[in-house]
Amino acid sequence: MSPPSKRVCILGSGNWGSTAARIVGANVAKLADFDDTVNFWVHEELVDGRKLTDIINAEHENVKYLPGHKLPDNVIAMPDATEAVKDATHIIIVIPHQFLQHLLETVHGKILPSARAISLIKGIGISDQGMTTMTQIIHRALAIPVSSLSGANIANEIAEEKYCETTIGCQDPDEAIVWRSLFNTPYFQVNCVADVIGVEFCGALKNVVAVGAGFIDGLGLGNNTKAAIIRIGFLEMRRLAMHIAGASIQESTFMESCGLADVITTCYGGRNRRLAEYFVRTGKPMPQLERELLNGQKLQGYLTAGEVYSYIDSCGITDHFPLLTNIYQICYENMPPHTIFAGLNVDFSRDTQVPSPAL
Numbered sequence: 001m002s003p004p005s006k007r008v009c010i011l012g013s014g015n016w017g018s019t020a021a022r023i024v025g026a027n028v029a030k031l032a033d034f035d036d037t038v039n040f041w042v043h044e045e046l047v048d049g050r051k052l053t054d055i056i057n058a059e060h061e062n063v064k065y066l067p068g069h070k071l072p073d074n075v076i077a078m079p080d081a082t083e084a085v086k087d088a089t090h091i092i093i094v095i096p097h098q099f100l101q102h103l104l105e106t107v108h109g110k111i112l113p114s115a116r117a118i119s120l121i122k123g124i125g126i127s128d129q130g131m132t133t134m135t136q137i138i139h140r141a142l143a144i145p146v147s148s149l150s151g152a153n154i155a156n157e158i159a160e161e162k163y164c165e166t167t168i169g170c171q172d173p174d175e176a177i178v179w180r181s182l183f184n185t186p187y188f189q190v191n192c193v194a195d196v197i198g199v200e201f202c203g204a205l206k207n208v209v210a211v212g213a214g215f216i217d218g219l220g221l222g223n224n225t226k227a228a229i230i231r232i233g234f235l236e237m238r239r240l241a242m243h244i245a246g247a248s249i250q251e252s253t254f255m256e257s258c259g260l261a262d263v264i265t266t267c268y269g270g271r272n273r274r275l276a277e278y279f280v281r282t283g284k285p286m287p288q289l290e291r292e293l294l295n296g297q298k299l300q301g302y303l304t305a306g307e308v309y310s311y312i313d314s315c316g317i318t319d320h321f322p323l324l325t326n327i328y329q330i331c332y333e334n335m336p337p338h339t340i341f342a343g344l345n346v347d348f349s350r351d352t353q354v355p356s357p358a359l
C-alpha cells in the first residue's frame with residue numbers, strides 16, 4: 001500500500017477551530033490517503049501559567065476555548081504557523097477575520113504550491129477594490145484554490161455532537177468530495193455547492209443581523225419583532241451580496257444551511273446576539289463587553305457592521321439597507337437601540353434598483 005499523500009493543517013484554535021479539529025482529527029484517522037497527524041496551529045498564550053499548546057498536547061483538550069471536550073490524540077498543537085503549514089496539502093483556516101491578514105503574511109512562501117485551503121471564517125474585508133470575501137483575500141495572498149465552509153453551526157452544540165448541517169462552497173467537484181470527506185459526520189451533515197463566495201457572504205452578513213436580534217432582546221421585545229428583524233435582515237443580506245457579486249452568486253445558496261438556517265441559529269443562540277443584548281441592557285461598548293464576557297473569544301458582527309457600513313456609505317446606497325445602517329449607527333454613533341426600526345418599510349421587490357457597484 002502506498003503511503004498517505006495528503007496532510008491536513010488547521011490554522012486557528014478558538015471555539016470553532018477546536019470543534020473543527022475534533023471532527024477533522026477523527027475523520028483523517030479513517031481516511032487511507034491522509035496522514036493521521038493533524039497539525040493544529042494555536043495562537044500561543046498562557047493559561048494558569050502553562051502554555052496552551054502544552055496543555056492541549058498533554059490533556060488533549062483546549063481548556064480555554066472548548067472546555068469539556070476532548071480532541072483526538074492525532075491533533076498536535078503547534079505555536080509556529082509556518083511549521084504547522086509546512087507539508088500540508090489541505091489547509092483549514094479558522095481564525096477571527098481581523099487576524100487573517102497577519103497570518104497570511106506569516107505563512108506566505110511557506111506552503112506547498114500544490115496545497116489547497118478552505119476558509120471557515122465568517123467576516124468580510126474592505127479594500128480600495130471594495131468589499132472582498134475571505135477566500136478572495138486568501139487566494140490573492142497564497143495563490144492556491146480556496147473553498148469555503150459555513151452553516152448554522154454554533155460550535156458548542158457541534159462539540160456535543162447534536163445533529164446539524166453545513167455548506168461547503170467549492171468550484172471543483174473532485175475537491176469538494178475531498179473536503180466533504182474531512183468534515184462530514186453523522187451529526188455534521190455537509191452539503192456541497194459550487195458557489196464559494198455566496199456561502200461566505202451569508203456567513204459574514206448574518207452576524208450583523210444577529211447584533212440587531214440582540215438589540216431586540218435587550219429592548220425586551222418579543223418573538224414577532226425578532227422574526228421581523230430576521231426577515232428584513234435576511235433580505236438585506238441577500239440584496240447586498242447580489243449587489244456586489246450577483247453574477248457569480250446562486251440565489252439557491254441563501255436557502256442552504258449557510259443562509260437562512262444560520263441567520264436563525266445565530267439570532268437565537270450566538271455570541272453576537274448575546275453581547276448585543278447586554279449592550280442595550282448595560283450601555284457598555286461592545287469591545288468592553290467582549291473583553292469582560294467572552295474569555296478571549298471574539299465578536300465578528302460588531303466589526304462587520306462597521307465594514308459593511310463603510311462600503312454602502314462609500315457607494316451612496318445606505319437608503320437600500322436601512323436595517324444594516326441602523327445597526328451600525330446604534331453600535332458606533334450612539335443612536336438609541338429603538339431607532340433600529342427607522343425606515344424599515346423598504347420595498348424589496350425593487351432590488352434591481354440598487355445601483356451597481358463601481359468596481
Ligand SMILES: NC(=O)C1=CN([C@@H]2O[C@H](COP(=O)(O)OP(=O)(O)OC[C@H]3O[C@@H](n4cnc5c(N)ncnc54)[C@H](O)[C@@H]3O)[C@@H](O)[C@H]2O)C=CC1
Nearest residue numbers: 013014015016017043094095096099121122154155297298
Ligand atoms: N464559535 C462558533 O460557534 C463559530 C465561529 N465561526 C467563525 O470562526 C472564526 C473563528 O472563530 P472561533 O474559532 O470561534 O474563535 P474564538 O472567537 O472562539 O477565539 C478567538 C481566537 O482568536 C485567537 N487569537 C487571539 N488573538 C489573536 C491574534 N492576534 N492572532 C491570531 N489569533 C488570535 C485566540 O487564540 C482564539 O483562538 C470566526 O470568523 C467565527 O465567526 C463560524 C462558525 C461557528
Ligand SMILES: O=C(CO)COP(=O)(O)O
Nearest residue numbers: 151152153154270271272
Ligand atoms: O456563526 C455562528 C453560528 O453559525 C456563531 O455565531 P456567533 O459568533 O454569534 O456565536
